[in-house]
Amino acid sequence: MTDFVAELDRMIGERKKMTSELYQTILGGKATERLLQNFVLHRWPIKSFWTRNILGIASRIEDYRLRVLLVENIYEEETGALSNSGRHLDTFADFGAAVGLTASDLENPPVAPETAAVIEHNVRVCNGGTHFTEGVASVLLLMEGQPPIVGGDGKSMLSVMRDVYGLPEKGYEFFVHHASADEGEDAVSELEDEHAAAARELLHRYCDTPQLKENAIAALANALELRHRHFDMILSTSYDPAEPIFRYGQ
Numbered sequence: 126m127t128d129f130v131a132e133l134d135r136m137i138g139e140r141k142k143m144t145s146e147l148y149q150t151i152l153g154g155k156a157t158e159r160l161l162q163n164f165v166l167h168r169w170p171i172k173s174f175w176t177r178n179i180l181g182i183a184s185r186i187e188d189y190r191l192r193v194l195l196v197e198n199i200y201e202e203e204t205g206a207l208s209n210s211g212r213h214l215d216t217f218a219d220f221g222a223a224v225g226l227t228a229s230d231l232e233n234p235p236v237a238p239e240t241a242a243v244i245e246h247n248v249r250v251c252n253g254g255t256h257f258t259e260g261v262a263s264v265l266l267l268m269e270g271q272p273p274i275v276g277g278d279g280k281s282m283l284s285v286m287r288d289v290y291g292l293p294e295k296g297y298e299f300f301v302h303h304a305s306a307d308e309g310e311d312a313v314s315e316l317e318d319e320h321a322a323a324a325r326e327l328l329h330r331y332c333d334t335p336q337l338k339e340n341a342i343a344a345l346a347n348a349l350e351l352r353h354r355h356f357d358m359i360l361s362t363s364y365d366p367a368e369p370i371f372r373y374g375q
């Protein structure tokens with residue numbers, strides 16, 4: 126295998142979020158209130174685990190400089206202090222509030238089997254069950270190296286939330302920082318670019334035997350399959366095109 130990390134990037138690109146009907150429906154401006162609410166509710170348990178997953182990887186990285194990159198990533202994620210915003214998860218809750226969810230809805234979100242399977246995978250590969258490079262490939266790189274979520278018409282999650290669904294600024298702020306700026310800006314935030322670069326460097330440095338590479342590729346293939354089953358579950362249980370399309374304030 127000549128360039129193992131390029132192979133991981135290729136796999137991620139081939140099954141990027143926009144290949145799922147869920148994201149196509151949302152980006153197409155066709156989402157209903159029930160779909161957007163359930164999108165937040167079902168994504169919430171996975172996102173709630175994110176920082177603990179990345180800390181699990183960080184705890185096993187010997188190299189100080191590379192470890193600091195992950196610590197900075199998580200510090201920003203948990204506090205928003207580096208970008209002068211807030212805790213990233215809170216901005217996702219603000220998105221939920223803009224589509225009609227309450228704080229108590231998010232306290233006890235449903236955990237469907239498809240969601241539990243993603244969480245179990247992420248915990249296993251990041252928090253101790255396997256070599257940490259499986260977590261770097263199938264959780265960190267998968268998320269931070271995600272190609273822009275952009276529809277055929279060049280619309281991003283940010284522009285659709287703002288211009289089509291009509292969310293107020295607080296409701297779309299999450300998308301300013303996450304794979305979602307406009308196409309002219311490459312549609313991925315600078316932070317995510319830096320985080321993906323750290324993931325690639327970790328893989329070059331530590332995923333250095335044929336067996337580790339094979340395991341990392343298998344972990345990523347599994348993660349891709351599980352996340353698409355999770356996306357499909359959200360669409361099939363929460364979307365009926367006969368229901369009215371969501372428009373903020375209507």
Ligand SMILES: [Fe+2]
Pocket residue numbers: 202213302303
């Ligand atoms: Fe984030």
